[in-house]
Amino acid sequence: MTVQIDHALEEIRRFRPSPEFAAQAVADDGLYEAAKADRVGFWADRARELLTWEKPFTRTLDWSNPPFAKWFDDGELNVAVNCLDRHVEAGLGDRVAIHFEGEPGDSRDITYAELTDEVKRAANVLEGLGVGEGDRVAIYLPMIPEAVVSMLAVARIGAIHSVVFGGFSSDSLASRIDDAEAKLVITADGGYRKGRVFPLKPTVDEAISKSAGSVEKVLVVKRTGNEVGVEAGRDVWWHDTVAGASGEHAPKAFGAEHPLFILYTSGTTGKPKGVVHSSGGYLTQAAFTHKNVFDLHPETDVYWCTADVGWITGHSYVVYGPLANAATQVLYEGTPDTPHPGRWWEIVEKYKVSILYTAPTAIRSFMKLGRQIPHQFNLRSLRLLGSVGEPINPEAWIWYRHVIGGGSIPVVDTWWQTETGAIMISALPGITDLKPGSAQVPIPGISIDILSDDGTPVEGEDGGLLVITEPWPSMLRGIWGDPERFKETYWEKFGDKYFAGDGARRDEDGDIWLLGRVDDVMNVSGHRLSTAEIESSLVAHPWTAEAAVVGATDETTGQAVVAFVILKQSQAEAAQADTAAASEELRKHVATQIGAIARPRQVFIVNELPKTRSGKIMRRLLRDLAEGRQIGDTTTLADTSIMQIISEQVK
Numbered sequence: 111m112t113v114q115i116d117h118a119l120e121e122i123r124r125f126r127p128s129p130e131f132a133a134q135a136v137a138d139d140g141l142y143e144a145a146k147a148d149r150v151g152f153w154a155d156r157a158r159e160l161l162t163w164e165k166p167f168t169r170t171l172d173w174s175n176p177p178f179a180k181w182f183d184d185g186e187l188n189v190a191v192n193c194l195d196r197h198v199e200a201g202l203g204d205r206v207a208i209h210f211e212g213e214p215g216d217s218r219d220i221t222y223a224e225l226t227d228e229v230k231r232a233a234n235v236l237e238g239l240g241v242g243e244g245d246r247v248a249i250y251l252p253m254i255p256e257a258v259v260s261m262l263a264v265a266r267i268g269a270i271h272s273v274v275f276g277g278f279s280s281d282s283l284a285s286r287i288d289d290a291e292a293k294l295v296i297t298a299d300g301g302y303r304k305g306r307v308f309p310l311k312p313t314v315d316e317a318i319s320k321s322a323g324s325v326e327k328v329l330v331v332k333r334t335g336n337e338v339g340v341e342a343g344r345d346v347w348w349h350d351t352v353a354g355a356s357g358e359h360a361p362k363a364f365g366a367e368h369p370l371f372i373l374y375t376s377g378t379t380g381k382p383k384g385v386v387h388s389s390g391g392y393l394t395q396a397a398f399t400h401k402n403v404f405d406l407h408p409e410t411d412v413y414w415c416t417a418d419v420g421w422i423t424g425h426s427y428v429v430y431g432p433l434a435n436a437a438t439q440v441l442y443e444g445t446p447d448t449p450h451p452g453r454w455w456e457i458v459e460k461y462k463v464s465i466l467y468t469a470p471t472a473i474r475s476f477m478k479l480g481r482q483i484p485h486q487f488n489l490r491s492l493r494l495l496g497s498v499g500e501p502i503n504p505e506a507w508i509w510y511r512h513v514i515g516g517g518s519i520p521v522v523d524t525w526w527q528t529e530t531g532a533i534m535i536s537a538l539p540g541i542t543d544l545k546p547g548s549a550q551v552p553i554p555g556i557s558i559d560i561l562s563d564d565g566t567p568v569e570g571e572d573g574g575l576l577v578i579t580e581p582w583p584s585m586l587r588g589i590w591g592d593p594e595r596f597k598e599t600y601w602e603k604f605g606d607k608y609f610a611g612d613g614a615r616r617d618e619d620g621d622i623w624l625l626g627r628v629d630d631v632m633n634v635s636g637h638r639l640s641t642a643e644i645e646s647s648l649v650a651h652p653w654t655a656e657a658a659v660v661g662a663t664d665e666t667t668g669q670a671v672v673a674f675v676i677l678k679q680s681q682a683e684a685a686q687a688d689t690a691a692a693s694e695e696l697r698k699h700v701a702t703q704i705g706a707i708a709r710p711r712q713v714f715i716v717n718e719l720p721k722t723r724s725g726k727i728m729r730r731l732l733r734d735l736a737e738g739r740q741i742g743d744t745t746t747l748a749d750t751s752i753m754q755i756i757s758e759q760v761k
């Protein structure tokens with residue numbers, strides 16, 4: 111049923127859950143009531159209901175030393191056992207855990223019994239390579255089953271993984287290896303992307319040669335068979351070791367607060383932060399949200415989250431949430447348009463995917479291609495759609511629901527962050543009326559507020575800054591090796607409330623609308639990038655004197671990186687003659703230094719940057735320019751005519 115409600119500025123549509131969906135929904139209203147009556151007790155119940163504890167916890171939350179929270183801290187569990195062994199013991203060994211689809215078209219089904227066996231073997235290999243409790247392991251792999259196996263094998267032995275997205279450069283990989291002092295790197299000869307082999311091992315070799323020397327061993331999966339160098343004594347092949355290893359591995363239990371992983375994410379400064387997550391609290395909220403937000407019926411559903419394991423979405427909703435819930439899922443290695451633009455929909459048809467979780471940027475690029483492509487495939491198996499990574503515009507939401515979902519199935523827009531570990535704001539399908547464009551309501555057990563800049567809560571229909579007012583189980587436990595930065599980044603602004611960095615607005619029904627980042631973090635295709643990090647990369651180029659980067663609105667990618675660069679005098683003349691070549695060189699430079707995802711859409715060579723009298727670059731004006739808008743207020747500029755000159759140059 112559709113309810114149309116007039117709104118002062120825009121039309122808000124609301125969709126009631128269908129009675130059929132509501133009748134079979136996993137979530138129920140009681141969850142909100144239970145959480146409201148006793149928030150901490152609610153999470154204790156979830157932790158007991160969803161996880162298997164080797165040693166039950168007696169303490170739920172310790173918030174005596176904020177912002178350092180402890181959840182379930184006297185309990186012990188093994189995360190890998192919770193994702194694998196216990197399902198096999200419960201008789202689910204023959205259930206498919208992973209339908210793997212390689213980009214070239216190779217595919218393989220892996221049952222829970224097989225996955226458990228492979229993880230045990232890999233755990234034995236890791237221990238044989240000298241990895242133990244608390245050691246860090248960097249994982250730099252394509253989206254292949256071995257990525258999942260590696261993460262779980264690391265977790266099983268109580269080591270800590272740091273997955274680095276395969277698109278990052280050797281510099282980015284090296285700085286992450288160094289920051290975490292990783293002892294082992296797990297990689298592959300290469301992976302398939304856009305119909306080609308992209309090499310990974312040479313990047314690892316380069317990264318290790320640049321790094322400080324913590325890496326002792328490299329474990330290499332053979333995926334593509336391309337030639338790679340093997341360093342004797344350091345490099346070992348996965349197939350030489352894992353296949354022959356023992357399938358017996360007795361798991362140890364670790365404390366609930368034992369770190370499970372580090373994941374680096376962009377902040378407002380040049381250096382990425384190593385966000386640290388725990389074992390018990392993280393897994394509780396990942397499993398709870400995966401089950402309730404996606405309405406998971408593990409016996410019948412086929413779930414597919416399209417995120418790469420290099421991002422938090424891949425950690426929580428490809429690996430830990432789905433496997434803790436014994437789900438059957440699709441794992442796809444490649445890009446959506448290889449070898450044809452209908453590849454995703456072909457996969458949905460092939461595996462009868464019932465739950466699909468993806469990003470608005472993907473939806474918008476499919477919209478551009480037109481509905482005739484998905485309509486060539488049978489998508490009737492789909493019964494729930496999810497979105498994550500950036501605000502989904504109502505138009506894309508409606509297209510997703512109608513063209514992909516056939517018009518009547520729920521679409522959930524989920525707001526969360528690397529730091530929150532799991533979904534924080536989302537409708538619960540079957541319960542909540544859905545409203546396109548709004549992430550809507552905090553999930554049960556989560557306390558959210560919107561504050562004005564001075565910290566007073568915003569009342570009624572108004573906008574401000576999004577905060578989380580109470581600790582939550584899957585919250586980050588800190589920044590690796592930098593407790594001060596943890597406090598400064600998230601807790602300084604509003605004291606004991608977690609400041610998310612996002613703007614938000616509440617509507618007349620109390621629903622939350624996310625308005626994007628309020629800091630210097632950009633969101634490009636759902637990936638977080640820091641303006642400062644790209645600026646320092648540009649400035650590291652010998653030609654660059656000064657650089658300013660902004661995130662400009664982009665129809666497909668949400669935001670796009672646009673850079674303004676002043677060249678050094680010595681270079682200026684030569685480069686000025688051919689500014690197109692100079693900007694191409696700088697674009698390439700950023701891609702090599704950070705990774706292809708950071709490559710600016712445009713680099714404008716300019717003579718000046720707009721600065722205030724105190725020398726601060728006014729990025730707001732550059733954003734106006736990059737978006738082709740009327741330039742805003744320039745009165746605080748040291749030289750008010752500067753924007754005129756820059757505009758001329760950019761033309």
Ligand code: WTA
Pocket residue numbers: 375421422423497498499500501502523524525526527528529549610611612624625626627633636637638
């Ligand atoms: C943005 C990704 C609006 C937001 C899980 C946040 C969203 C940042 C949404 C975190 C959404 C994520 N609606 N904005 N549904 N989901 N964001 O750490 O700005 O890669 O702060 O985590 O993405 O990005 P991250």
